[in-house]
Amino acid sequence: MSSDSHEAWLAELEAASRQKQETFMNGIASKLRRPRVTNRPDQPFRGAPDFWESFQWSSEERISMFTQNFQAAGGHVIHVADAVQAADFITNKAEEMKAARLLMQNQPSLLALDLQQRLSQAEISVWNDQPETDWRAKAAEADFGIVEADYAAAYTGSMTVMSSANKGRSVSLLPTVLIAIIPVDRLKTRLGEIMSDFDAAGREGLPAGIHFISGPSRSADIENDLTIGVHGPGIVYAVLVDSW
Amino acid sequence: MSTEGKMSVKNRARLALNNDFLRSAVRFTTERLRSGKIQASADHGSWDEWRERGRQIRLHTIANLDYYLTQFADNARANGVHVHFADTAEEAVQLSLNIAKQKSAQSVVKSKSMVSEELHLNKALESIGVEAVETDLGEYIIQLADETPSHIIIPAIHKNRYQIADLLSKEAGETLPPDTSILAGFVRNKLREKFLDAEIGMTGCNFAIAETGSMVLFENEGNARMVTTVPKTQITLMGMERIIPSWTDLEVMATLLPRSATGQKLTVYMSGITGPRRDEDGDGPDEMHIIILDNGRSLQLGDPEFQELLNCIRCGACLNACPVYRQIGGHAYGGTYSGPIGAVLTPALKKNVAEWDDIANASSLCGACYEACPVKIPLHDMLVSLRRRKVEAGRGNKLEGLGMKGFAAIMNNSKRYRAVIRLGKIGQKLVARSGEIRLKAGPLKGWNTYRVTPTLPKHSFRDKWPTLEQEIRGGLQNMPSGMEQRLQNIMKDRNKGGGS
Secondary structure, three states: OOHHHHHHHHHHHHHHHHHHHHHHHHHHHHHOOOOOOOOOOOOOOOOOOHHHHOOOOOHHHHHHHHHHHHHHOOOEEEEEEEHHHHHHHHHHHHHHOOOOEEEEOOOHHHHOOOHHHHOOOOEEEEOOOOOOOOHHHHHHHOOEEEEEOOEEEOOOOEEEEEOOOOOOHHHHOOOOEEEEEEEHHHEEOOHHHHHHHHHHHHHHHOOOEEEEEOOOOEEOOOOOOOEEOOOOOOEEEEEEEEEO | OHHHHHOOHHHHHHHHHOOHHHHHHHHHHHHHHHHHHHHHHHHHOOHHHHHHHHHHHHHHHHHOHHHHHHHHHHHHHHOOOEEEEEOOHHHHHHHHHHHHHHOOOOEEEEOOOHHHHHHOHHHHHHHOOOEEEEOOHHHHHHHHOOOOOOOOOOOOOOOOHHHHHHHHHHHHOOOOOOOHHHHHHHHHHHHHHHHHHOOEEEEOOOEEEOOOOEEEEEEOOOHHHHHHHOOOEEEEEEEOOOEEOOHHHHHHHHHHHHHHHOOOOOOOEEEEEOOOOOOOOOOOOOEEEEEEEOOOHHHHOOOOOOHHHHHOOOOOHHHHHOOOHHHHOOHHHOOOOOHHHHHHHHHHHHOOHHHHHHHHOOOOOOOHHHHHOOOOOOHHHHHHHHHHHHHHOOOOOHHHHHHHHHHHHHHOOHHHHHHHHHHHHHHHHHOEEOOEEOOOOHHHHHHHOOOOEEOOOOOOHHHHHHHHHHHHHOOOOOOOHHHHHHHHHHHHHHHHOOOO
16 A cells, blocks of 8 residues: 555545544533533543642651552662762672663663673673664563663552653563663652653654653463563563762 | 353352462452451541442432433533544444554554443454554463453452462563562563554543543553553543532542552542643644443343432442352353452343353352442342342242242241241151251252251240230330332332333
8 A cells, every 4th residue: 555545545534533522512511401511611620639639748757658558569769979880789680680681762871871882792782773683583582671660650650651752661671671761850749740751742743652650560360479570571670870 | 251150150269269268369369358458437527427428429410311411512622622422342342443443453452441441442453463562560461361350440450479470470581570560560561562553543432421522541550541641542431320510529539449449548540531632732643532332231221120229330349248148259240340340240231140140149148248338238138139120030940939829828827837837847857966967868959958957946946926015015116217109119110110
């Protein structure tokens, strides 16, 4: 199929959809026995209950609660002072687990960890830095995926990774082991503190993929027996870094 | 499914009750999920305030559904998504097949979607030669067994590890031991190939955020992330009521849904997908379609007794709390959705009480479902409404109708009532033995088959009333105002003729 004819096909679907949308929405309004609502209605209750919005933990509490919750979900948490210690941790882990292939997000601070120098035997790739590579396959064969989290929430023990050209969604998904750097100043108390940033960013400010990750991939689908690493990474390290 | 639907709930329940593994597995699983939920909601604290907030957000969104759905569609299109609307299951199937044909797809990988179950989409895809692969571990297992989910959260609840090992061994071409981690490892490898081969990834939708046109998925395995990351085309099937206004509203749903479903603080993955991949991105789908489905949902709009049904966030807490579901499991309900929510949703979506009325009777009306519901849907009231509508539509049991008429005649007149009780006290002497009636015949057959009817006591409540009245006079309790208001509203709706 040529791309022109595909565009024409999409345009045809689009026209049909717009037409259908009118009857669909009019149908809703008529069932609700009122005219169409076309102006933004007042939202009497938006977001979490009011008392929740003022709930805050101290930095120490956030670190300890994140650690507790993430570990309870089967993840591992390491707390280090700076990037050098973080690099030491990754280096040691890679040697200990005999990781042959590491894939990391294309982020200046991750590149500055100098992992290629430290792990000369391993193949270290940087997401999307060459156009001709099959990055999906690269991610699928990687032993370690290394990412820098954009946010974390202590209350649920979750980290947030957001996609971009330099930050593939696959890096936190396809490798066997996920190592996520979380600078402690990005660790919030509540999910709502992260969500409000997305509301503020608005449609145009959001990336295609926003992923909250709260531990290793798991399933209890076979006789309620907990299995780790069903599709996503089965081993997840959250590395909290004081000064990143 | 339709043939299964024609069998009565009693017959399906009888089959389930004879399956010992099923019964103990369902009991064990529901108990695990239910106690997890109770623990998680207690740990979180102020649970009722969160429930009320969740309910308010859902009520508001549904009351303004045309506005929010339009806003969602506009924003999703601006993100580059192709949005489609389908009135019926058939239309949604046609749209999906149309896309699959246009893409010359050989294979579609799917993550869990109850809407897809409503559409029986896998069969439709197979009919045009497209392989449809369920990738949630439990869904994959029941797909291999050619069955349907029996629990909304744990779909293969009814299969034991030996049955699962057999199914997967056939797929593997070698004998796999009944060891969970080995079986799961096989599925991981097998499905990795499927993810990489498939042209289309298909998902459901837990929530759709109107203000940014994003769709949100909750999951634990990572298969929904695979489905939305790896194939070149993504199709999302979404019930028209899945909307919430904003990301901050998502915090409320993210607080209620995982805790109510499994007792988790958050599922392992919660993903917000805002359009296909950006031009410069290295992964994500090139093309993304969202099919918004009605299929009977809009029938609940403007219906005072059932509109709140659209508030449902599909957590399964009502299944785990239900004493009937816990005995008979999901397949006995005969529809896509099981448990208390299924007992109401199936007849409501089909607007066909006659065919599905029996599952409305598969309930003890204890209200445990309402107590468990994170958005406070009064499912037990709805079950009563369904039964009433059936009678009003002239589809009630004739004998029962006659009995009710007689009952009304007696209860309306105190002299008649007293006379009947006096007769009863004399009549029961023929059948009562030491305070119990065990006669399994006539009108007592249904009840006495499983239970014992107590005899009328020597001193009835009416006999005792003059003394009781004196005692109570001191401190008469008023009904809580919320409950009184709700009852009054129900009466008002009923008088308005809301029960058509």
